[in-house]
Amino acid sequence: MYFLSRELYFPPLRHASPEGIVAIGGDLSPERLMLAYRSGIFPWFEDDEPILWWSPPERMVLLFTELKVSKSMRNILNRNMFTVTFNTAFADVIANCRDIKREGQPGTWITNDMTRAYCKLHELGHAKSVEVWMDGQLVGGLYGIDLGHIFCGESMFSKVPNASKVAFIALAKKLEEENYRLLDCQVHNSHLESLGAREIFREDFLEILTS
Template identity: 45%
Template sequence: MTRRLPWALDARADAPFPPAETALREPDGLLAVGGDLTPVRLLNAYAGGVFPWFSDGQPLLWWSPDPRMVFRTDGVHLSSRFRRSLRASPWVVRADTCFAEVIAACATSVRPGQDGTWITDAMREAYVALHRMGYAHSVEVFEGERLVGGIYGVAIGRMFFGESMFSAASGGSKVALAALAHRLAQWGWPLIDAQVENDHLPSMGGEHWPRERFLALVREQVRRDAPVGSWAMEFGEMAAAVLANQES
């Protein structure tokens, strides 16, 4: 039997993606190859439940796995022990004050079981461009002036697509994710896309959703009205200690 190949993307940046439901089963979720990382292409991809994931030396690869790892914004869990440690924490959380630093830290973080990073220089430039347009955002955890953790991703409508997070101090990424979820829940945003599972996400409340369920919610949420632009003022400054009172 002939093995089906992923779609080859049209050279036009605004060309539509193939339906995410047509992604390959092996490797899980590989949908398309080629194209570019222009803002219009990236926004079209995310709105269709698709994201880029490739390494230096590979062609651009586009994915929509089944199932999908997600967090309900009211469902991020921090352990009781960790929440107790936050009660006296001096950390504060802000948004969109140092996006380039967050993505750089994510790109250079050493991750067990991974050789190198998928956040290539081209990826960094593309997401910084989306940030300047008001579509990509970072949530940052500070101890004084030191950046100790963060997360970044893409927002379309009222849907947040998480890309990567990092810790420069133990628990920094957990606080960034929990603070993001807390604020998005207050804003009425229901879901954070976490793309694929790693060892830590299920313990924090990550859920496996069938792709069909995920895509149905994405298609609804990306059509909802939400301001485009910096989150710095709307997000404000949140004391990490606030998260100690969240139910686990």
């Protein structure tokens, strides 16, 4: 296993462990985080663990032509129950993603250090959010890293049914209009699979990332 020093460097992904761990340690500086995302790598670790850097052998992605919007979701969207905004309440979105209770999960991987790091990336224009509002209240949303041709989704939350789906669908449609290549969902998630996301091989993801 490769242990990072202060040098801004990640080893070749062919050296990743079978489950996809590329390296351990380092820091969450903007420079290292952006190097990671541009290399197909993301951090994912618990509060009491060292920083773990991942690039799984299969990557969950949404290709925009494969977006699935069910009849029931179309009805919800047509009813205009929600208002969607982009990049207007980043700190509130990441705080909700951190604090929301998730079934089967005792805690969150969004540590205080992670929160500070991504808020800094937001200040620098790299991290962006989608907000979903109902009656003036923030009820759902997501955030991630914008690479200009790929959006790397990090986390989402929902306080009322379907709010996170609304955020995901709105983002996917916006990215498609702006000629992005895909929406990176990182690891398998049945919620996102229902919306059309699927796994592709890491090599195929990297080819799109670097092209």
